[in-house]
Amino acid sequence: MGFHMVKPKISTMNDLSKAIGVSRPTLARYFEDEKAVLPSTARKIKDGLAKVDYVYNFLATRQNRKSTGLIGVVVPHFEDLFYASLLESIEAAASAAGFTMITQSSHGDPFSQEQAMRKLRSMSVDGAIVAPLAAQGHHEIFLAAGADFPIVFVDARPPQPLSGSDFIGTRNTQSIGIMVDYLCRTGPPPVFLAMPLLNSNALERREAYVQQMHQRGLPEQIMDVPGDASSWQFERYGFEVMDAHLAQGRYVDATILCANDRIAIGAIRAANMHGLFARGTGVGSQLRIAGHDDHPLSRYIFPALTTVAQQVAGLAGDAVGTLLKRIEHGQDGKPIVLLRDGVLKLRESA
Structure with missing residues (x-):
């Protein structure tokens, strides 16, 4: 049966300095940057810390400094x-x-x-x-x-x-612009599924879409959404909006540009529930869905999401x-x- 030695608890850097035989300023430099002290001194401090119960108080050491780091x-x-x-x-x-x-x-x-x-x-x-x-x-x-x-x-x-x-x-004018350009070149002009007005991107991306459509002489098409939509649960929002429209036979062959990928993931889920993306059969509607952000999961859903990557x-x-x-x-x-x-x-x- 093994026994564990209880390490002596040390609360202050002054006491730590005495316990391991290293000056307080040297200890302070070590805790700031281990490379700021000699390798032999760093080893001595490490060996000493292994024998005691001491927790370096990061915030306390910065209280009287101009910078807290x-x-x-x-x-x-x-x-x-x-x-x-x-x-x-x-x-x-x-x-x-x-x-x-x-x-x-x-x-x-x-x-x-x-x-x-x-x-x-x-x-x-x-x-x-x-x-x-x-x-x-x-x-x-x-x-x-x-x-x-x-x-x-x-x-x-x-x-x-x-x-x-x-x-x-x-x-956003550029990122939405390259997506609208691609979608217009490869199929029907996109309908825009906006995001709830929770941050400035919601308005900027909608305005960018409208601007891009007008530049091409095309009317903007903004998808109807619930007037009280204000949730950050974007996947559920995208699913519920798209499910409601598809259930009424709307947008089954449309091109949908979603304001962000999380909305697009929900919209694709709804489309799959309605059988619009048929796996491996080569049969399905002409529905296209695109997003914005390059969410980490966007490449792994079915079908993988066409999107615009932000340079995170x-x-x-x-x-x-x-x-x-x-x-x-x-x-x-x-x-x-x-x-x-x-x-x-x-x-x-x-």
Whole structure:
């Protein structure tokens, strides 16, 4: 029968310094960056830490510093794989620059977004990257936070312009434009299935679609949707809207351009339920469905989704790079707007 030695608990860095025989400033440098001390010293510290119960207090060591080394990030939902990919890329870029990312979810709710921003203010982050909601009336929290630290908005714009803030996103006029162009060249002009008005992309992509249709001398066709649609459950929304129309025999041979891939995934599910994409038979309707975003699951559904890819790693790198410049040089100067083009991804659905 084995026995486990209980390690002595140490609460302060001063006590740790005495216990393992290394000065407190050297310990501080080690915890900041292991490579900042000699290899022999790093080994001595590692061996000493293995013999004691000590947890480095990251936040406490930064309370009296000008910089906390923290970057706050707020997204609408962690479960949305687009935002999960964006967070992963932001974390990699922030870590490479020596910063630690603190993530918050607004849960698609304006009150939660406000609480998330208040929490970042309480933690004295050096700056924040925010994918904002479209809700009006919460401009004040961004104003207050912007007085404490620089904010870079990513993916979607805030409901009202914020002085001194920057925006990183996808050029919706271009990304929707290349999709409309492709769909018009290869079949009937697309009907647009819009997304609920939950962020600025909802309006921008709809307007981009209308503009592209008018440029081709074609009438816009906006699919009827429930007037109270306001859920972030985009797959269910896409399924229910498409199912209702298909049940009435509408759009069975149409080309449908969905405002995002999650809506398109739901729409394809409805089409499959109605037998419009016949597996392996070569028989089926002329229905085509396309999306936007290149959601990680879009290539694995049936049929695989034709879409426009956003440059997620590029967006994250632009957002972190822009924020670090603001942290270093201040918030004066003209707001920075960096827009990346989308990339067409052709698959079986259209």
